[in-house]
Amino acid sequence: MLPLAITAYSVVCATGYGHAALLAALRDRRGPLRPNDFTAQALPTWIGRVPDLECADWDLPAPLTAFRCRNNRLAWAGLNTDGFTDAVAAAVQRYGARRVALVMGTSTAAIDATEAFYRHLGDPQGGPPHLRQPQLHTPHSIGDFVQRALGLGGPCFTIATACSSSAKVFCQAERLLRMGLCDAVVVGGVDSLCNSVLYGFGSLELLSPDPCRPFAVDRRGLNIGEAAAFVLLERGGRSDLALLGYGESSDAHHMSAPHPEGLGARLAIEQALLRAGRAAQDIQYINLHGTATPKNDAVEAQVVASLFPASTRASSTKGWTGHTLGAAGSLEAIITFLALRSDLVPGTLNTTQLAAECGPQVRLENVTARIRCALSNSFGFGGSNCVLLFGREAA
Amino acid sequence: MPATQTTAETELAELIIAAVNLEGVRPADIDPEAPLFGAGLGLDSIDALEIALEVSRRYGLQLRSDDADNRRIFASLRSLAGYIQQHSKQPGAQAGQALSPPQ
Amino acid sequence: MSAELEVAVAGFAAWNPRAAERPQPTILPPNERRRAPDTVAIALQVAQAACANANREPAQLPMVFASTYGDLAITDYMCSTLASAPTTLSPTRFHNSVHNAAAGYWSIATGCRQPYCALGAGAYTFANGLFTAALQACADGTDVLYVAYDSEARGVQTRIAHSHGMLGLALVLTRAGGPCTLRLGILEQQATPQTAGDDANAMADCLPLLVALERRADDRLRLPLGPDSVLQVQVRPDSGRGLRKD
Numbered sequence: 001m002l003p004l005a006i007t008a009y010s011v012v013c014a015t016g017y018g019h020a021a022l023l024a025a026l027r028d029r030r031g032p033l034r035p036n037d038f039t040a041q042a043l044p045t046w047i048g049r050v051p052d053l054e055c056a057d058w059d060l061p062a063p064l065t066a067f068r069c070r071n072n073r074l075a076w077a078g079l080n081t082d083g084f085t086d087a088v089a090a091a092v093q094r095y096g097a098r099r100v101a102l103v104m105g106t107s108t109a110a111i112d113a114t115e116a117f118y119r120h121l122g123d124p125q126g127g128p129p130h131l132r133q134p135q136l137h138t139p140h141s142i143g144d145f146v147q148r149a150l151g152l153g154g155p156c157f158t159i160a161t162a163c164s165s166s167a168k169v170f171c172q173a174e175r176l177l178r179m180g181l182c183d184a185v186v187v188g189g190v191d192s193l194c195n196s197v198l199y200g201f202g203s204l205e206l207l208s209p210d211p212c213r214p215f216a217v218d219r220r221g222l223n224i225g226e227a228a229a230f231v232l233l234e235r236g237g238r239s240d241l242a243l244l245g246y247g248e249s250s251d252a253h254h255m256s257a258p259h260p261e262g263l264g265a266r267l268a269i270e271q272a273l274l275r276a277g278r279a280a281q282d283i284q285y286i287n288l289h290g291t292a293t294p295k296n297d298a299v300e301a302q303v304v305a306s307l308f309p310a311s312t313r314a315s316s317t318k319g320w321t322g323h324t325l326g327a328a329g330s331l332e333a334i335i336t337f338l339a340l341r342s343d344l345v346p347g348t349l350n351t352t353q354l355a356a357e358c359g360p361q362v363r364l365e366n367v368t369a370r371i372r373c374a375l376s377n378s379f380g381f382g383g384s385n386c387v388l389l390f391g392r393e394a395a
Numbered sequence: 396m397p398a399t400q401t402t403a404e405t406e407l408a409e410l411i412i413a414a415v416n417l418e419g420v421r422p423a424d425i426d427p428e429a430p431l432f433g434a435g436l437g438l439d440s441i442d443a444l445e446i447a448l449e450v451s452r453r454y455g456l457q458l459r460s461d462d463a464d465n466r467r468i469f470a471s472l473r474s475l476a477g478y479i480q481q482h483s484k485q486p487g488a489q490a491g492q493a494l495s496p497p498q
Numbered sequence: 499m500s501a502e503l504e505v506a507v508a509g510f511a512a513w514n515p516r517a518a519e520r521p522q523p524t525i526l527p528p529n530e531r532r533r534a535p536d537t538v539a540i541a542l543q544v545a546q547a548a549c550a551n552a553n554r555e556p557a558q559l560p561m562v563f564a565s566t567y568g569d570l571a572i573t574d575y576m577c578s579t580l581a582s583a584p585t586t587l588s589p590t591r592f593h594n595s596v597h598n599a600a601a602g603y604w605s606i607a608t609g610c611r612q613p614y615c616a617l618g619a620g621a622y623t624f625a626n627g628l629f630t631a632a633l634q635a636c637a638d639g640t641d642v643l644y645v646a647y648d649s650e651a652r653g654v655q656t657r658i659a660h661s662h663g664m665l666g667l668a669l670v671l672t673r674a675g676g677p678c679t680l681r682l683g684i685l686e687q688q689a690t691p692q693t694a695g696d697d698a699n700a701m702a703d704c705l706p707l708l709v710a711l712e713r714r715a716d717d718r719l720r721l722p723l724g725p726d727s728v729l730q731v732q733v734r735p736d737s738g739r740g741l742r743k744d
Contacts, residue, residue, distance in 0.1 A: 160597030172615070175633050196595070199592075200593075
C-alpha cells in the first residue's frame, strides 16, 4: 500500500497530558499506576488513572454539556492537548468539513453514564437529567461527541471490537482515503475507567493485585487503564511519520482466550508485513499487546519468537499506562511514533524475570537506537487481532 | 449407570445447570463421579468461573482460579460437593441440610 | 455527490421481527450455543442464511457487523448488577457484553479467520455499516458479509434506549457481479432515520433496502448516514439472475 502521512496526534493517559509527558515517563521509567481508588467497593488491583481528570478545566463547554460523562471528558482533554484541535481545524480549512472523516474506537464508550443512570434509579427526582440523553447510551456516544466537538462533516462511525478497536480505526481510515471518499481522517481511541470493565475483568480473574508485570515469569494479570489518543491522517499530507501497513484477522477460537498457538496474531503480523512490502528483519521495534495476563503473554511471546530475528526489540508499555482496552490501539500507535521520532526504544516496566516463552526480542531495559520501522500489536476479546506497521522517513 | 447422587450433590447439580445454562440436562443426568470439565459435560474455564461465582453466592465460599488444588476440587460433582461441605462458612439450616456428607 | 461505490448483493436474509422465539444458532458448538445471548442468535441466523443464499463459504468472508446498541438485555443486567452487587457480576455475561460478541461467535462458529469489524453509529448505524462493508468490498476486492441487528429495550432501558422487537438483516456483498446491484453515494441532505418511529427497532433503517431486494424492482433509497448526510442507494436488479432469500 502507499504510505499514509500522520500529520498530528495527541494523547492523555496515566502519565498525564500530552506526548511530552508520556515520553518523559517512558525515558525516566516512572510508572504512574496506583492502587485502585476508583471503585466504590474494594477491588484489590492497580489502575492507570488519568491524574486530575476531574479538574474543572475539562468541563465540557456549553454546546456540548448534554454529552457529559467521564469518557467524553477524557476525550475533550485529549482533543485539547498537543494542539490537536488546531491541526484538525487546519485540515478542515484545507479540505472542507465534509471531506474529513472520523473513525473512533472504544470498548467502554460512555457506559459510565449508563452505570450512573442505574445508580440513580431510586432517586425520587430520577437523577441528573443529562443522564437521560439517549445519545450517551450507545457505543457511538464517543464518535458523536468528537464529531460535534471538532465540527466534522464526513463519514463518522465508531468501531467497538474490544481491545483492538482503536487499532482497527487506522485500517478503515486507509480504505476511506485510498478510495477517495475523503481527504483526511481523524482516528482515535477513548476508554475511561468504569465499573463495567473493572468488575468485569475482576469476574474473569484477570486483574493483577499488584502493578502488572508484562511477560514476567510471575505475572498475575492486567491493570485497567484509561486514555484518549487521537491521530490525524492525510492523503498527500507531509510528514516524516507514516502508516506503512496493517493486518487484521480473527482467532476463530474463543470469546475470552487467545488461540493457543496464536494463529490469528501470526496472520495479522504477516499481513501487515506483506501490505507494507517489508520483511520481519526490517522491523526494529514491536510495541507488544503484552497485557500481563498469563495466556496473552505466553502466546504473544511465542509468536514473536517464531517470526522475528533476535535483533528486533519488543516490549510492552502497559506497565506505564495500564491496559487501556479500546484506547490501547491508538495510544500504543502514538508510543510507537515517539519511539520512531525520539530514538528511545522503551523496554518493559515492573518485570524483573522474563517468562520462559520469551525469545531474545522481549526487552526489559530502555535503549537508545535509531529505528525506522515498527509494529504495534493489538489483540482483543472475541479473537479480534490488528497489527499496525509504522515507519519514519530518514531526515 | 451413573452412581447415585446425595441430596447435596443433586442441589449442586441444579446450581451448575442453572449457572452455565445446560439446556436439556437434568440434575440426575450428571454422574457424580464423572469429570465435570473437558469430556463429560464439556465445561470449560469460563464455566468454572461462573460455577465458582454461584457457589460463593449460595454457600459463602470463595473458590479462586489460581488455587493449586482446583483440578482436584473441580474434578467431579462429588469432589466439588465434598469441598463445599468441608469449607462452607455459611452456617444455618439451609446450607447444612443441603450439604449432607456424601453417602 | 462524492465518489461512488458499486457492489452487488449475492444473497441476503432477514430475521422475521414478528416471530416470538429467538432462533437457535445451531451453527455454534454446544458450549458457545448455551452462552450466546439473543442478539448473537439473531445475527448468526441471518448471517448463515445469507451465506447459504449467496452460495458462499462463510470461512472465506471478511465481515462487518453493525448494531446501534449491542445486546440491551446484557447492558441492563450489567448496569443493574453493578449498581447493587458489583462483585457478583457474571464472567460469561461480561464477556458477552462486548460490542463484537456476535462477530466473535460467528468467527468461532464458522472457523473464519478473516477480519471482522463491529461498529455503531447511533441512529445512523445501518447506513454506516452498509457503507463500510461496501467500501471494504471495493477497496480490497473481496466479498464481504454485512450483518446488521438490534434487540429490544425492556424495563429500565426503555427510558434511555429506543428499540422495539428484534431485527436482523444480512447481505453478502460482492464485486464479482450478482443478481442485484447497489450503487452507493453520499449526498448532503438531512433525512429522518426510520428509527425515529415510536414502535421501531433501532435497525429499522434496513427495512427499505429489505423491501427493495424482495420486490426485485429498481429503486432509489436515501438512508440517513449522519446529521446532515444521506447514503443514496440505487438498487438495480438483474432480471436475468435470481436472488434467493429466506
